[in-house]
Amino acid sequence: MGENIFVDFTAWLRGLISGLGVPDLFNDIILMIVKLAAIIVFIALNATWLVYMERKICAYIQSRVGPRHHGPVGLLQPVFDVVKLMTKEIVLPKNVDLVVFLLAPVLIVVPPIVAYSVLPFGKDMVAIDMNIGLFFLVAVTSLSTIMFWMAGWASNNKYSLVGGMRVVAQMVSYELPLVLAMLGVVMITGTLNLSEVVNAQKNVWFIFAQPIAFLIYFIAGVAETNRPPFDLVEGESEIIAGPYTEYAGMGFAMFYGLAEFANMMVISAMCTVMFLGGWLAPFGLTFIPSWVWFFLKMYLVIFIFMWVRWTFPRIRVDQLMGFGWKVLVPLSLANIFITGTGMYIYRAIGW
Amino acid sequence: MADYRLPEELMEALKSKFPGMEVSERQDVTLPLDDLVPFMTEIKENPDYAMDFLTNLTCVDYPDYFEMVYNLVSFSHGYTLMVKTRIEDKENPEIPSLIPLWSGADWQEREVYDLLGIVFTGCPGHPTRIFLEENFKGHPLRKDFQWEGGREP
């Protein structure tokens, strides 16, 4: 029940279009566009919901109530927020590098959108089942560094510049433990295809097989999404809002709302795929559709992200680098070593 | 109330060293301007007094003179002392700076310079204005300061 609605819909659409006598190539292109549109709508809806969720969770952690006036329990608050931000003037400060300045908030949402094309949301629910999916995803998500740097550089503001510098330093250094942590999983599964990674977790989720890798991945993931305690990029008590300082209205919303939450979703979805068994149902509860399971797990991870955010103070930049290079990287290397040794022993005893 | 004043014998010793000083009933010391730095050095460096903490530094604009007021505390002995000195020159008031003795005098002297226009000598580049902007005319806490637009008293 409901398990295959999206898959069936795609098949139906494909049949409908080819029934009209459209060649296969165009058929694929049309379907791709539909899938892309679906992904964009998905991101936009989720980001709006996440804004609300973040505000509510933050409020409860801070012993407040949070938004409650617009719509039932304040559910329409993000809609009002979006309308407000959209109607705001886009302020262009003097002496900014106009092209780069305006391009950065547009491009910032591209990497997460592209990344979603290889994410399996459920059984057979993946836009492109790429055999190097993991590799592709890591490569694409690391691109957002450039957009932050563009915004920081083009703003012609020293706070933005410092923020941009921090972004580059932070995201590049935490990319490494992030990838190395996932390498442990890849070694066990022997594949880079995300669907196959999920399928390999039928017996045991990798969070139990690779607990250290999971921890490293989670910490590095928080750093990759620039959320506290690694929100040095914004660091609103130090450098105002880092690269976003000069942005107003929708430009700010693209960075702060859309890109941040889209990135967070990618990281959480990856976490689900790599460590939490993806769409696989735990305890044999298969009557719940696989994509529901995927969302439940993803939102669990997102909730932990938010929980961490509203509890921890911010780390300092040198401590951040020290922690990344002196703790996480050696630890992930050790994890790879242990995994390799373990696999060798298992193979030797013929498991 | 406990007494935090200097004992009589210490006061006498100071009096013999600085004949120009006057001591009021409440033991406020008033000094001639020239004696200020030697006196301050003495009560800071001499372990009998050890006035190591400059609490307060301010200035009052009297009709005929400016009066600098220093409040000192000795942590080791618990003494407190109020030292006053008069600047007779109302046109170009100048007084040696006490920054060499207490660095805490820095900002307070800048405040006094800013609001009352007392020039502290002895430290190059000091004092500069601290609250008001650099090109502000006049020193507001002086009694003759007039500012157009202010409320009639």
Add this chain to the structure above:
Amino acid sequence: MKTQTYYLNLGPQHPSTHGVFRIILELDGEVVVKATPVPGYLHRGIEKLAEARTYTQVIPYTDRMDYLAAMLMNWGYVEAVEKLMGIEVPERAEYIRVIVGELSRIASHMIATGAYGADIGALTAFTYTFRDREYVIDLLEMVSGSRMTFSYFRIGGVAADFPEEFYPAVKKLLDQIPAMCDEYDGLITGNEIFQARTKFVGIIPPEVAVDYSLSGPVLRGSGVNYDLRKVRPYSVYDRFDFEVPLGKNGDCWDRFRIRIEEMRQSKRIIEQALEQMPEGPVLGKVPKVIKPPVGDAYAEIESSKGVYGCYVVSDGSPKPYRVHFRRPSFINLGYLGKLLEGWKIADVIAILGSIDIVLGEVDC
């Protein structure tokens, strides 16, 4: 490769300068080479304004200095005028002053604690301390009718006695204060990242602290035992049993921790004061028109930020000839420029926050 330092203008509009304070930072990458603090954006000339008001009319102006501990600001001023006029304050009024003063201190330290958490990045700490501060402010409102600028003190006593409902309310609050402090400790103090950010950051050696006339938690954080309530007890502080928390290293961590400890000690003082409180009038014998004799007086109290002094000169008229306030925040900032050198931008915020300034008081 040739590198170059650059200037970063921190403030006057910046989320973490606790008001309109400005620091011009010369930075080498993220490291501060030189820091020049620039106060004065909130300078209202209270000292000048006071010269055109009667002695009683000055009291509301003192509220506007350290508006987070306005009771204590009242106190310093009325104490100086009382010293000048030789007014005896009734005992009950002294006890009331101690109680509201310590409540004000608790409220001020709560803000310092929460705002420091927010400076370090833990915004949640801010809401918790502000939630608890509301209870304290409710009490002070009950007493004075105002929530922030109380103007509750009068020359010779206080404006009114405590209302009946104050006593159960304050007891209830006092019972909660240890739990509140434990909550802050759990949320902020115990956090590993918080400790990493504050320990051994912005160290002020004791001799430097004394040299720069620092006072309050900043001085005691460096291990110098100088709390006016203990060393030169004013009012009735000599009748209470309390401890003065001291720091060891003089770093941000010590300065922060001392404030939480002081809240606990304030609770002890209030409890004892409530127990010992005698009956009687709350306003001494004060002439209708306050006309102090010609002369001057300097009085000091221990405010939540440090030694708060007030120097009053009278020329025999109903208006003060000159009023000078020794504001602890202002003087504590004197060392900031030197202290910041060699630390990173993030530490600048941590150090500034640990000094706990209120700009109304700095600029006066």
